[in-house]
Amino acid sequence: MCSLPVPQEPLRRVVVTGGTHGNEMSGVYLARHWLRTPADLQRPSFSTVPVLANPAATALCRRYIGRDLNRTFTNTFLTSRATPDEPYEVTRARELNQLLGPKNSSQAFDFLLDLHNTTANMGTCFISNATDIFAMHLCHHLQLKNPELPTRVLVYRLPKEETYSLDSVTKHGMSLELGPQPQGVLRADLFSRMRSLVSSSLDFIELFNQGAAFPAFEMEVYRYLGCEDFPHTEDGDLAGMVHPQLQDRDFEPLQPGAPIFQMFSGEDMLYKGDSTMYPLFINEAAYYEKNIAFIRSEKLMISVPALPGLTPTPTPLT
Amino acid sequence: MCSLPVPQEPLRRVVVTGGTHGNEMSGVYLARHWLRTPADLQRPSFSTVPVLANPAATALCRRYIGRDLNRTFTNTFLTSRATPDEPYEVTRARELNQLLGPKNSSQAFDFLLDLHNTTANMGTCFISNATDIFAMHLCHHLQLKNPELPTRVLVYRLPKEETYSLDSVTKHGMSLELGPQPQGVLRADLFSRMRSLVSSSLDFIELFNQGAAFPAFEMEVYRYLGCEDFPHTEDGDLAGMVHPQLQDRDFEPLQPGAPIFQMFSGEDMLYKGDSTMYPLFINEAAYYEKNIAFIRSEKLMISVPALPGLTPTPTPLT
Numbered sequence: 253m254c255s256l257p258v259p260q261e262p263l264r265r266v267v268v269t270g271g272t273h274g275n276e277m278s279g280v281y282l283a284r285h286w287l288r289t290p291a292d293l294q295r296p297s298f299s300t301v302p303v304l305a306n307p308a309a310t311a312l313c314r315r316y317i318g319r320d321l322n323r324t325f326t327n328t329f330l331t332s333r334a335t336p337d338e339p340y341e342v343t344r345a346r347e348l349n350q351l352l353g354p355k356n357s358s359q360a361f362d363f364l365l366d367l368h369n370t371t372a373n374m375g376t377c378f379i380s381n382a383t384d385i386f387a388m389h390l391c392h393h394l395q396l397k398n399p400e401l402p403t404r405v406l407v408y409r410l411p412k413e414e415t416y417s418l419d420s421v422t423k424h425g426m427s428l429e430l431g432p433q434p435q436g437v438l439r440a441d442l443f444s445r446m447r448s449l450v451s452s453s454l455d456f457i458e459l460f461n462q463g464a465a466f467p468a469f470e471m472e473v474y475r476y477l478g479c480e481d482f483p484h485t486e487d488g489d490l491a492g493m494v495h496p497q498l499q500d501r502d503f504e505p506l507q508p509g510a511p512i513f514q515m516f517s518g519e520d521m522l523y524k525g526d527s528t529m530y531p532l533f534i535n536e537a538a539y540y541e542k543n544i545a546f547i548r549s550e551k552l553m554i555s556v557p558a559l560p561g562l563t564p565t566p567t568p569l570t
Numbered sequence: 571m572c573s574l575p576v577p578q579e580p581l582r583r584v585v586v587t588g589g590t591h592g593n594e595m596s597g598v599y600l601a602r603h604w605l606r607t608p609a610d611l612q613r614p615s616f617s618t619v620p621v622l623a624n625p626a627a628t629a630l631c632r633r634y635i636g637r638d639l640n641r642t643f644t645n646t647f648l649t650s651r652a653t654p655d656e657p658y659e660v661t662r663a664r665e666l667n668q669l670l671g672p673k674n675s676s677q678a679f680d681f682l683l684d685l686h687n688t689t690a691n692m693g694t695c696f697i698s699n700a701t702d703i704f705a706m707h708l709c710h711h712l713q714l715k716n717p718e719l720p721t722r723v724l725v726y727r728l729p730k731e732e733t734y735s736l737d738s739v740t741k742h743g744m745s746l747e748l749g750p751q752p753q754g755v756l757r758a759d760l761f762s763r764m765r766s767l768v769s770s771s772l773d774f775i776e777l778f779n780q781g782a783a784f785p786a787f788e789m790e791v792y793r794y795l796g797c798e799d800f801p802h803t804e805d806g807d808l809a810g811m812v813h814p815q816l817q818d819r820d821f822e823p824l825q826p827g828a829p830i831f832q833m834f835s836g837e838d839m840l841y842k843g844d845s846t847m848y849p850l851f852i853n854e855a856a857y858y859e860k861n862i863a864f865i866r867s868e869k870l871m872i873s874v875p876a877l878p879g880l881t882p883t884p885t886p887l888t
Contacts, residue, residue, distance in 0.1 A: 281811070284807060288803075313858070371752040371755050432752070433752075434752030434753060434855050435752060435754065435855065436689075436753060436858060437752075437853055437854075437855045438853075439812075439817060439853070440812060440813060440817060493756045493757070494757075496757075496762075499758060516603045535756075537754035540755075
């Protein structure tokens with residue numbers, strides 16, 4: 253699969269979004285704070301726009317009103333004709349596409365960072381398309397800058413025409429997940445960590461804009477493999493729960509035969525896969541409606557090519 | 571204030587309720603489990619009815635549909651005439667009052683245990699009216715039975731005509747709070763602990779029914795004093811969050827001058843009270859809509875009188 257082209261010019265138009273899911277409070281309150289005091293987001297070579305992505309869901313402290321906004325940025329939704337009874341989030345996705353895109357166009361913003369929380373014990377995790385070399389360098393920069401803080405990277409590899417998340421609307425982008433934090437709760441420790449990570453991300457863009465080059469590197473990432481469903485009764489109700497030995501063990505290796513569910517009847521259900529797997533988003537509240545108990549991933553090393561420094565724009569002769 | 575009379579006869583009609591708040595998952599799934607397999611709740615001298623208290627809110631995984639069910643068991647609501655546009659929970663409160671009460675009547679169930687979760691770091695906490703000597707003995711029994719597990723008791727002292735919670739409908743009752751657990755998440759550790767505490771509660775009732783007497787004792791309890799509101803901006807939005815030094819410190823003493831909020835602007839807000847206080851339900855998700863950051867309580871020792879053994883019913887002469 254081809255990589256996204258790296259930027260050949262300074263990034264001038266950057267956006268930070270919170271409240272894409274209206275009950276993930278770190279991003280909701282950071283976006284609101286920056287809308288009142290935007291100076292925090294300014295850098296010498298560019299300015300950053302804060303956006304509250306799903307204001308209707310945020311007002312009700314719900315993930316979404318009609319459908320998950322962060323699955324609505326497909327070409328199909330973005331180019332569909334508006335109808336009176338469409339879900340709120342379809343209308344809102346088109347608005348955001350007009351504001352920050354249009355997707356796949358030269359008018360789109362240069363970079364988008366979308367702020368999320370999870371109830372799972374995910375710590376600090378960036379989610380990015382592995383083909384976006386610029387985003388991979390940003391993740392690596394943050395890892396080097398915060399060696400005391402495990403900063404994981406979850407990658408997917410989707411062709412641009414199949415992407416569906418908010419960060420696919422701009423030329424480059426990724427999302428940041430911090431957890432664990434209950435839905436509807438704002439924890440000061442996660443708020444401060446998110447604020448600091450956003451600030452460091454903007455500093456990286458400033459460095460790049462100033463002409464810095466970044467060498468190639470090897471990076472450990474987790475790659476999405478699929479979803480593990482909850483066990484169910486015949487009438488569709490939950491028959492068990494995430495096993496206490498698995499709970500809170502996101503990013504730790506899970507071996508075939510290890511317990512993954514504790515049934516209400518008492519017995520354990522074991523992992524039937526045939527190789528080591530890395531479970532992520534274990535027991536995330538928002539996934540119950542999809543019957544997902546956790547995400548399966550593999551851990552691998554990827555090689556990320558160098559990010560060349562920008563060539564200074566020649567000053568026109570006078 | 572007068573104490574509730576202690577039972578003079580065996581408790582024959584006991585009810586355990588889950589899902590009074592539809593996104594507090596331990597009780598929701600325990601109630602559903604017991605509705606399928608009610609044998610767990612049977613004891614030699616009595617049987618226990620499991621009830622899913624708010625099925626409509628549970629189906630949507632929300633705390634409530636129209637208003638908080640657990641504030642709706644006042645005489646005013648229970649005796650009001652039904653109207654077509656009343657909140658769902660007012661209708662449901664009347665149904666539950668018919669099923670389990672009527673409140674303050676001799677037909678009411680003997681005992682009710684209402685199962686809750688909190689996003690706060692409350693551990694195991696029973697909430698009871700301090701005038702209910704039978705409930706206080708049950709709490710004390712569970713403390714003695716689980717010395718390794720801190721089991722706190724939060725008391726209020728309301729005259730019966732001012733009570734509003736589901737457990738006020740029956741002759742005796744209390745609620746059990748387990749935390750921390752995010753709304754919409756079912757943790758196996760808390761599920762197992764709640765199941766075990768319910769089982770031990772039923773065992774205590776069985777002991778009492780079999781004629782056991784329980785001596786007087788002194789007990790440490792936390793008494794509700796009031797609510798501490800979040801700081802707000804002039805336009806009503808949050809201006810800060812629970813201070814990281816206070817987060818997760820439920821039941822620990824808080825001294826005047828200690829930081830309680832961290833403002834988004836950076837400075838700390840200090841506790842202005844003039845004596846040591848014990849904060850509870852710190853940063854509970856459900857309290858944001860009421861602007862409550864935590865509950866203030868005082869810690870005190872109370873004397874609970876003996877619970878006399880039942881006099882065996884004389885066998886009629888034939």
